[in-house]
Amino acid sequence: MDTAPALNSVFSLAGRRALVTGGAKGIGAAVVARLVEAGAAVTLADLDTDGAATADRLGATFVACDVTDAAQLGAAVDVAAGDNGLDICVNNAGIFPTTGPMQSASDDFVARMLEVNVRAVFSAAREAANRMPNGGAIVNMASIAALGGGAGISAYSASKAAVVSMTRAHAIELGPQGIRVNAIAPGVIDTPGVQAQLEPLRASGIDIDKRIAANPLGVAGQPDHIARGVMFLVSDLAAFITGQVLVIDGGATA
Numbered sequence: 001m002d003t004a005p006a007l008n009s010v011f012s013l014a015g016r017r018a019l020v021t022g023g024a025k026g027i028g029a030a031v032v033a034r035l036v037e038a039g040a041a042v043t044l045a046d047l048d049t050d051g052a053a054t055a056d057r058l059g060a061t062f063v064a065c066d067v068t069d070a071a072q073l074g075a076a077v078d079v080a081a082g083d084n085g086l087d088i089c090v091n092n093a094g095i096f097p098t099t100g101p102m103q104s105a106s107d108d109f110v111a112r113m114l115e116v117n118v119r120a121v122f123s124a125a126r127e128a129a130n131r132m133p134n135g136g137a138i139v140n141m142a143s144i145a146a147l148g149g150g151a152g153i154s155a156y157s158a159s160k161a162a163v164v165s166m167t168r169a170h171a172i173e174l175g176p177q178g179i180r181v182n183a184i185a186p187g188v189i190d191t192p193g194v195q196a197q198l199e200p201l202r203a204s205g206i207d208i209d210k211r212i213a214a215n216p217l218g219v220a221g222q223p224d225h226i227a228r229g230v231m232f233l234v235s236d237l238a239a240f241i242t243g244q245v246l247v248i249d250g251g252a253t254a
């Protein structure tokens with residue numbers, strides 16, 4: 001039997017190298033902050049150049065990167081991996097424009113949702129895994145929208161359900177290389193991205209502002225609630241956990 005590490009050492013990520021996509025703000029920025037706090041060398045990749053200021057503030061390295069662009073993604077993963085390889089990849093970048101009624105959703109709209117939320121997550125997982133010679137941990141940001149349908153967000157729901165399936169399949173394939181792959185399914189979290197969707201969601205009959213605290217705990221979902229879950233999944237506390245979806249929603253789906 002393996003010797004169990006001391007609990008306080010399990011929380012340290014000193015010496016580990018991490019990539020967080022979409023880390024300029026919202027959930028991604030909270031994840032960057034926690035990874036840095038735990039001692040990891042963190043690269044923040046985002047197409048929003050405000051990410052440079054976020055990285056400066058948090059002690060991370062910023063790479064301007066659209067995750068759908070193969071060259072930019074490859075360059076970001078290279079920076080994150082350094083010479084000795086990557087240990088942690090958090091595939092957090094995602095978009096969630098309101099679909100509206102499915103009968104009027106265009107093919108271009110659906111294709112863009114899948115391009116960013118599915119295809120680019122697959123590519124980033126592949127590029128990360130190819131730079132994890134010592135094993136590692138990948139966390140994909142799914143959503144509770146993957147677990148149950150919702151009117152007005154059908155393209156988003158489909159994209160996040162694909163992330164869940166991809167997570168399970170990659171976990172099975174990468175397990176023999178010591179790479180764990182898990183997903184987090186956040187409930188409604190108060191982020192700039194959600195704030196930007198309040199009006200279109202209301203028009204679709206979803207009062208997202210009310211839903212932010214509509215859970216048994218009655219607490220508004222904050223980015224750090226999700227970051228804490230990421231810390232669990234990337235740490236050795238989760239050494240025997242792979243291919244799973246951790247729901248963090250204040251009990252909204254209980």
Ligand SMILES: NC(=O)c1ccc[n+]([C@@H]2O[C@H](COP(=O)([O-])OP(=O)(O)OC[C@H]3O[C@@H](n4cnc5c(N)ncnc54)[C@H](O)[C@@H]3O)[C@@H](O)[C@H]2O)c1
Nearest residue numbers: 022024026027047048066067093094143188189191192193
């Ligand atoms: N906030 C929520 O309620 C909620 C709930 C469930 C899941 N999620 C998921 O969590 C993740 C983060 O959500 P958030 O609310 O923090 O979003 P946000 O919009 O506040 O931040 C997302 C970040 O990703 C970046 N990004 C978007 N497209 C990109 C691309 N092509 N390349 C690089 N960066 C890109 C944005 O510039 C932004 O900085 C998303 O995948 C989202 O689907 C959020």
